[in-house]
Amino acid sequence: MKQLNFNTRFIILSLVLLLSCNKNTEDVKDQSVKEDETFNFVEQLPEFPGGPAAMTKFINDNMRYPEEAKLHKVAGTVVIQFVVTKEGKITNVTLTRGIGYGCDEEALRVIQSMPDWKPGKYKNKEVPVNFILPVKFKL
Numbered sequence: 001m002k003q004l005n006f007n008t009r010f011i012i013l014s015l016v017l018l019l020s021c022n023k024n025t026e027d028v029k030d031q032s033v034k035e036d037e038t039f040n041f042v043e044q045l046p047e048f049p050g051g052p053a054a055m056t057k058f059i060n061d062n063m064r065y066p067e068e069a070k071l072h073k074v075a076g077t078v079v080i081q082f083v084v085t086k087e088g089k090i091t092n093v094t095l096t097r098g099i100g101y102g103c104d105e106e107a108l109r110v111i112q113s114m115p116d117w118k119p120g121k122y123k124n125k126e127v128p129v130n131f132i133l134p135v136k137f138k139l
Contacts, residue, residue, distance in 0.1 A: 014029070020028040027134065038128040046084035046129050055114075058078065059135065062110050063084055066102025074099060078107040078135045086126040088116035112139040 041134035049057035069075075082090050093112050098104035111133065120129035 028043045038130055039120065039122055040130050041125060042120040043063065043124075043127050046088070046120040046131060047118040049116070049118065051095045058114065060109055063114060063135075063137075064106060065137065065139075066106050069099075069101040069103050073099040073100055073139060074103060075137050076103070076139050078103050078137065079132060080107055080111050080135060081130065081132050082111060082127050084117045084118050084119055084131055085128045088119045090114050090117070097135065107137075110135070 012119055015016050048058070076099040077097070078095070078099055080093060081096045082093040091113065093108055095108060119126040121127065
């Protein structure tokens with residue numbers, strides 16, 4: 001049996017998690033916007049200022065490869081989850097998948113230092129949105 005690479009497994013896992021959420025897409029369409037709710041599905045996703053390329057540049061410019069990870073030749077992907085508030089602030093930053101050796105802490109630090117994003121929208125209203133971001137460490 002052929003083993004799936006990490007990217008394929010990550011995409012499959014992401015889809016399973018999205019489909020197993022409390023709400024399915026039909027429920028979301030009929031739902032009114034509640035003040036304290038954080039959304040998983042929205043009509044317009046939150047966006048880093050300048051788009052995905054600017055986000056990649058920000059991460060690359062601000063990431064410091066941990067010395068312990070260099071020493072042990074550790075590379076891999078750290079997965080971070082956070083909420084982009086309706087004001088575009090990054091909050092509730094948590095580690096979903098780590099690789100250790102200081103990489104987890106460094107990924108958390110960089111995500112927490114991001115500038116405000118363009119918030120996500122549901123029914124033309126800015127709402128808080130859960131966001132998952134893989135951060136790659138390569139030697």
